[in-house]
Amino acid sequence: MASEARPPLSAEGQWRPPAVGRAKAASLTISQDATVVAADRDSGAVLASAPFASLTISDRVGSIPRTVTFPDGSVFETSDNDTIDNMVRPRGKRHFGFVHGLEKFHPRLILFAALVVAFCFVLYRFAVPVLVEVAVAVTPPVVPKLLSQGALVSLDQTFFEETKLSIERQKALSDQFAAMAKLTLRGSAAPASPEDAPAYTLxxxxxxTIGPNAFALPDGTVVLTDELVELADDDEMVLAVLAHEIGHVERQHSLRQLYRAAGVTALIMLIGGDIGSGTGDILVQGSALASLSYSRGAEAEADRYSVELMHKVGHDPAAIARFFELLRDKLGDTGKNDFLSSHPATPERIEETRRYAEEISNPGK
Ligand SMILES: [Zn+2]
Structure with missing residues (x-):
């Protein structure tokens, strides 16, 4: 500010001649015409003199002494940083080092730290989906097979009992399931070679305690409970549910879900080919696979898949919609049912599958 008294631009320090020689106590002053003079403190004799613009002034770093180097090579050194800054500032030399700036302006330091945190968050938020895709892509086909076998064994030990459906009933459903599996609609996640394709078994x-349910393991192992067969009004509904499960397998939903749950560290180890003990546990635990619930997007994708596949095989494409309506009407909101809790028969879901079935049956309209 103009009214503020200017501090005297004179700094006390030491002056060293260009060649070898003793340092002298000296003072540094700057005149109106920006001539900088280093003078002997005792005698007042001029030791060095040069225009400000010709000087080399070291950056300010904390309280480390500053050096002012004259064109003749002599050096004035001082701890009076403030006076040097006051000489430099109005003359626009860029002698405020970045390091000093950070030290002096703490708000800037806080902002910097906040930016680092924000960057890490963004990285995490967007890196996980990418890592999941990479992990799915590099997963050798043997992994889903091992996973699925382990899962079925542990589920059999924990929940399931032998089916009470007649052999004829089983065969009828198995035959129709096989016909659908043969016509699976390959998506973008299609395996490169036929050997890598899921081997569907019903x-x-x-x-x-699991009740009416159906689920698919990543290798194409599909499990169907007697209770679901009994709950369904007709076989079309059962097949629609199975087509939905085939959709989950084809789109590799369970592998993705599993990897998403595994976390960043495990994913990096997986991609690096080093399955650590923690990751190993997650992968071996069958219950982990069975307890996964898919995202809303994955469910919608599997629903559409069911409509498409049912239509392709020549069954009722709206059967999945009818099954959801049945769930809604028969089970209401008791929420006791596992298939219902992981596959909520929401009005939007019913409406969307109905609409899509209509569209696929009458492509012209
Ligand atoms: Zn589903």
Whole structure:
């Protein structure tokens, strides 16, 4: 500010001649015409003199002494940083080092720290989906096979009992399931070679506490409970549910879900080919696979898949919609049912599958 008294631009320090020589106590002053003079403190004799613009002034770093180097090579050194700053500032030399700036302006330091945190968050938020995709892509086909076998064994030990469906009933459903599996609609996640394709098998079980349910393991092992077969009004509904499960397998939903749950560290280890003990546990635990619930997007994708596949095989494409309506009407909001809790029969879901079935049956309209 103009009214503020200017501090005297004179700094006390030491002056060293260009060649070898003793340092002298000196003072540094700047005149109106920006001539900088280093003078002997005792005698007042001029030791060095040069225009401000010709000087080299060291950056300010904390309280480390500053050096002012004259064109003749002599050096004035001082701890009076403030006076040097006052000489430099109005003359626009860029002698305020970045390091000093950070030290002096703490708000800027806080902002910097906040930016680092924000960057890490963004990285995490967007890196996980990418890592999941990479992990799915590099997963050798043997992994889903091992996973699925382990899962079925542990589920059999924990929940399931032998099916009570007749052999004829099982065969009828198995044949129709096989016909659908043969016509699976390959998506973008299609395996490169036929050997890598999921080998679909339909397994009948009495659901026990799991009740009416159907689920698919990543290798194509599909499990169907007696209770679901009994709940359905007709076989079309059962097939629609199975088509939905095939959709989850084809789109690799369970592998993705599993990897998402595994976390960043595990994913990096997986991609690096080093399955650590923690990751190993997650992968071996069958219950982890069975307890996964898919995202809303994955469910919608599997629903559409069911409509498409049912239509392709020549069954009722609206059967999945009818099944959701049945769930809604028969089970209401009791929420006791596992298939219902992981596959909520929401009005939007019913409406969307109905609409899509209509569209696929009458493509012209
Ligand atoms: Zn589903």
């Amino acid at each position: 397994n009948f079980r009495a659901g026990g």
